Amino acid sequence: MNPALLGLFTIIIGVGGCLGYFYFSNILLDKVIFPATGKNAGRNINRAEKVRPWLFLAPAIIALGLYLAYPVFATIWLSLTDRSQGNAFVGLANYRQMGLDPKFWEALSNNMLWLIVVPAASTGFGLLAAQLTDRISWGSFAKSIIFMPMAISFVGAAVIFKLVYDARPEGTNQIGILNAIWLQFDGGFWSIVILRVLPVVIMLAIAALSAWLVWVVAQPVFQPERERPGPLVSVVRIVAALAAAFVVIACLRGLVGAVTGTYPYGEAQQWLTIPFWNSFFLMIVLIWIQTGFAMVILSAALRGIPEETIEAAIIDGANPLQIFFSIKMPQIASTIVVVWTTITIVVLKVFDIVYAMTNGQWQTQVLANYMYDKLFRANDWGVGSAAAMVIMLLVTPILVWNVYNARKEMR
Amino acid sequence: MDGMAGGKTSLSWVVNISVVLLVALWLFPTAGLFISSFRTADQISTSGWWASMFPQEQNQTLRTDTPGDPADIPQIDDVYTIDGNLFVAEGQAPDVESVQATISVWGTGSRNIDAYQPGDTADLGDGEAITVQSNGDYVWTSAEPQSGRGQRVFTTAVTPPEFTLDNYRNVLFNPNNREGMAKAFFNTLTVTIPATIIPILIAAFAAYALAWMDFPGRALLIAAVVGLLVVPLQLALIPLLRLHNEIGIGKGYLGVWLAHTGFGLPLAIYLLRNYMVGLPRDIIENARVDGATDFQIFTKIILPLSYPALASFAIFQFLWTWNDLLVALVFLIDSSGDTTVMTKQIVELLGTRGGNWEILATSAFVSIAVPLLVFFSLQRFLVRGLLAGSVK
Numbered sequence: 105m106n107p108a109l110l111g112l113f114t115i116i117i118g119v120g121g122c123l124g125y126f127y128f129s130n131i132l133l134d135k136v137i138f139p140a141t142g143k144n145a146g147r148n149i150n151r152a153e154k155v156r157p158w159l160f161l162a163p164a165i166i167a168l169g170l171y172l173a174y175p176v177f178a179t180i181w182l183s184l185t186d187r188s189q190g191n192a193f194v195g196l197a198n199y200r201q202m203g204l205d206p207k208f209w210e211a212l213s214n215n216m217l218w219l220i221v222v223p224a225a226s227t228g229f230g231l232l233a234a235q236l237t238d239r240i241s242w243g244s245f246a247k248s249i250i251f252m253p254m255a256i257s258f259v260g261a262a263v264i265f266k267l268v269y270d271a272r273p274e275g276t277n278q279i280g281i282l283n284a285i286w287l288q289f290d291g292g293f294w295s296i297v298i299l300r301v302l303p304v305v306i307m308l309a310i311a312a313l314s315a316w317l318v319w320v321v322a323q324p325v326f327q328p329e330r331e332r333p334g335p336l337v338s339v340v341r342i343v344a345a346l347a348a349a350f351v352v353i354a355c356l357r358g359l360v361g362a363v364t365g366t367y368p369y370g371e372a373q374q375w376l377t378i379p380f381w382n383s384f385f386l387m388i389v390l391i392w393i394q395t396g397f398a399m400v401i402l403s404a405a406l407r408g409i410p411e412e413t414i415e416a417a418i419i420d421g422a423n424p425l426q427i428f429f430s431i432k433m434p435q436i437a438s439t440i441v442v443v444w445t446t447i448t449i450v451v452l453k454v455f456d457i458v459y460a461m462t463n464g465q466w467q468t469q470v471l472a473n474y475m476y477d478k479l480f481r482a483n484d485w486g487v488g489s490a491a492a493m494v495i496m497l498l499v500t501p502i503l504v505w506n507v508y509n510a511r512k513e514m515r
Numbered sequence: 516m517d518g519m520a521g522g523k524t525s526l527s528w529v530v531n532i533s534v535v536l537l538v539a540l541w542l543f544p545t546a547g548l549f550i551s552s553f554r555t556a557d558q559i560s561t562s563g564w565w566a567s568m569f570p571q572e573q574n575q576t577l578r579t580d581t582p583g584d585p586a587d588i589p590q591i592d593d594v595y596t597i598d599g600n601l602f603v604a605e606g607q608a609p610d611v612e613s614v615q616a617t618i619s620v621w622g623t624g625s626r627n628i629d630a631y632q633p634g635d636t637a638d639l640g641d642g643e644a645i646t647v648q649s650n651g652d653y654v655w656t657s658a659e660p661q662s663g664r665g666q667r668v669f670t671t672a673v674t675p676p677e678f679t680l681d682n683y684r685n686v687l688f689n690p691n692n693r694e695g696m697a698k699a700f701f702n703t704l705t706v707t708i709p710a711t712i713i714p715i716l717i718a719a720f721a722a723y724a725l726a727w728m729d730f731p732g733r734a735l736l737i738a739a740v741v742g743l744l745v746v747p748l749q750l751a752l753i754p755l756l757r758l759h760n761e762i763g764i765g766k767g768y769l770g771v772w773l774a775h776t777g778f779g780l781p782l783a784i785y786l787l788r789n790y791m792v793g794l795p796r797d798i799i800e801n802a803r804v805d806g807a808t809d810f811q812i813f814t815k816i817i818l819p820l821s822y823p824a825l826a827s828f829a830i831f832q833f834l835w836t837w838n839d840l841l842v843a844l845v846f847l848i849d850s851s852g853d854t855t856v857m858t859k860q861i862v863e864l865l866g867t868r869g870g871n872w873e874i875l876a877t878s879a880f881v882s883i884a885v886p887l888l889v890f891f892s893l894q895r896f897l898v899r900g901l902l903a904g905s906v907k
Contacts, residue, residue: 110705110768118713118772126720130810156809157730164721164780165736170758171751171777172743178754229537236534239527246534248894250541255890256883257838259858263865263879264544267551267872272560279563279872281547392541400898453747456840460862475749480845485753492750503745510741514734 183489198486230398251396258456578665585660628669710775718783790824827900
């Protein structure tokens with residue numbers, strides 16, 4: 105059958121089937137199984153009321169169970185069996201095999217880098233954009249533009265940035281904007297300002313901000329002003345503080361590199377083949393996409409801050425920086441956590457960008473692409489499922505945190 | 516808040532410039548692809564897209580008309596003379612007014628393409644000579660009848676900005692182009708529409724039950740939905756593909772519709788429930804008192820009132836299914852390639868046509884255009900959905 109016809113047919117069957125199911129199952133319940141007439145009318149109505157929620161929920165529960173809950177357990181099982189041995193139980197052999205694969209460790213360490221850089225940069229840029237666009241008259245237009253990449257597919261974004269990173273042989277005009285800009289640098293005054301001084305300033309700023317974060321996050325655990333947070337929260341805070349401390353160290357090392365490193369001026373660069381840095385060029389794509397999301401959510405949070413708190417701070421003589429860090433930041437902290445965790449999940453699942461741009465070559469492998477490689481190219485379901493379980497494991501803390509918060513909110 | 520911080524006016528230009536920079540940074544990559552899709556392959560490979568707005572210098576190798584039969588070559592003062600315009604293709608009626616390029620220098624050998632100024636006469640040896648004017652007019656003279664192909668002339672000319680729709684014609688409407696996007700476009704559409712509509716209905720009923728019906732286990736179910744929101748769909752690939760193969764769906768549209776429905780449900784239920792909980796309780800209780808059944812309350816009151824939330828989710832699901840690559844790769848595209856979607860087609864083009872930016876840019880833009888259209892026309896629903904959908 106023509107796929108378009110099949111599609112139309114499916115819409116009609118799907119929509120009609122859904123409506124029909126809900127309509128007729130309700131009629132069946134009210135008229136046939138528990139009719140609201142006769143001597144048992146009262147009891148039957150109560151019984152029908154008890155059953156009805158499950159009628160409404162049944163399709164959703166079946167779909168969710170089959171398409172999301174069941175696969176989790178099936179994947180656990182697959183990761184413990186070997187397809188080539190007739191699905192025999194092999195214990196942790198797949199995990200051991202994965203642990204011996206250097207590509208896996210490359211993917212994992214790259215993923216860790218992604219996990220730190222992308223949420224931090226997206227949230228940071230988002231906060232900056234939200235704060236700035238709220239103050240100008242054409243802010244909503246600016247917001248639309250920054251938000252626009254959200255509508256573009258990862259694959260589309262990959263093509264867009266492949267053009268940005270494009271390199272042409274020496275002697276011809278560069279058509280990638282990054283190389284065109286790069287070739288303007290010749291080691292002169294402006295090269296030093298932009299490639300040495302500016303990175304140093306930015307790294308120093310990030311290092312200072314991270315150091316401040318270490319202090320803010322760790323302080324309640326080690327010097328409780330009011331009361332020490334619970335053990336779970338303490339662990340989360342210590343992990344976050346360690347991650348921030350790691351960023352401080354990485355920034356300081358990068359700072360040394362920016363000052364002492366030598367740059368290949370005047371040569372067009374194949375940006376996606378430079379080991380280590382190419383991961384950053386891939387991350388830029390995701391940051392470009394996710395900043396709009398962060399901006400929209402944070403902008404709403406910033407507008408939700410009661411003005412009295414800011415007025416009071418101004419009357420008390422606080423400067424704009426103090427207002428931002430001491431008044432606004434604490435009030436939107438929970439929103440920042442939400443944005444951060446949401447982007448973290450996107451990062452963990454990131455597949456299309458790497459698949460389309462480098463396919464894991466030149467040491468850019470990430471877990472999701474590694475998993476796809478194992479599942480569908482190597483046809484190794486055991487190791488592929490083990491890799492999927494690693495992704496699941498990394499998501500689990502966020503899952504628990506979200507469920508915990510949702511339950512707290514409902515009470 | 517404005518003005519309260521005091522230095523608003525002095526800071527305002529800093530803020531404006533920063534935002535301009537930020538917007539430019541975010542717009543430029545897309546703009547580059549967009550502009551490139553309207554340029555010819557030659558233009559793209561010789562200059563950056565940012566140069567396309569301005570007249571640009573282009574090096575071209577052009578030929579004079581082919582001499583043809585010696586008897587037909589006109590003779591002026593016993594000298595065989597061929598004249599014409601370099602920019603007018605051979606055999607076309609000379610339309611010198613339409614030539615907009617301006618030659619700055621030219622030459623007759625690839626070694627020295629800048630040997631002559633416009634108006635100079637180049638000696639080609641054997642009594643042959645050629646004169647080229649700045650607008651491309653040439654006079655090729657010779658003592659003997661010219662023979663062979665036309666004389667090559669290397670020009671450096673300033674050409675005005677020029678854009679073309681040929682790329683789109685080739686990618687979308689050329690039936691001979693096996694890499695065209697037309698089929699993939701319809702395949703994507705076929706995947707997207709049912710995969711957007713079906714989960715909405717299922718989710719709406721479930722969300723109503725979770726929001727307004729009282730039953731044991733409700734809180735647990737809501738928690739489960741929140742938990743399933745973040746379960747990576749990577750886990751589902753192999754178990755579900757196996758399941759689809761076992762029950763006979765295999766790889767195909769039905770499988771991908773079901774998969775998208777399943778993967779979209781948690782967000783749908785979560786969004787809709789959060790919205791429905793906020794609807795005024797009075798309306799629903801009044802309807803109950805008036806004897807409406809839950810089914811009637813749902814279809815007559817809740818569904819119409821939840822329209823904004825339904826729209827939000829529909830946009831999300833549409834963007835997500837339209838832009839999806841992984842689910843289509845696993846559940847839809849088989850070895851025949853008849854059901855390929857646009858994202859997969861673009862990835863393939865990236866592999867086989869990595870340097871042909873006119874094809875890549877146009878194909879990518881064909882796939883990006885529809886989501887962008889949806890985005891700009893329905894942005895407020897998207898924003899509302901985002902605000903409601905992020906787990907607080």
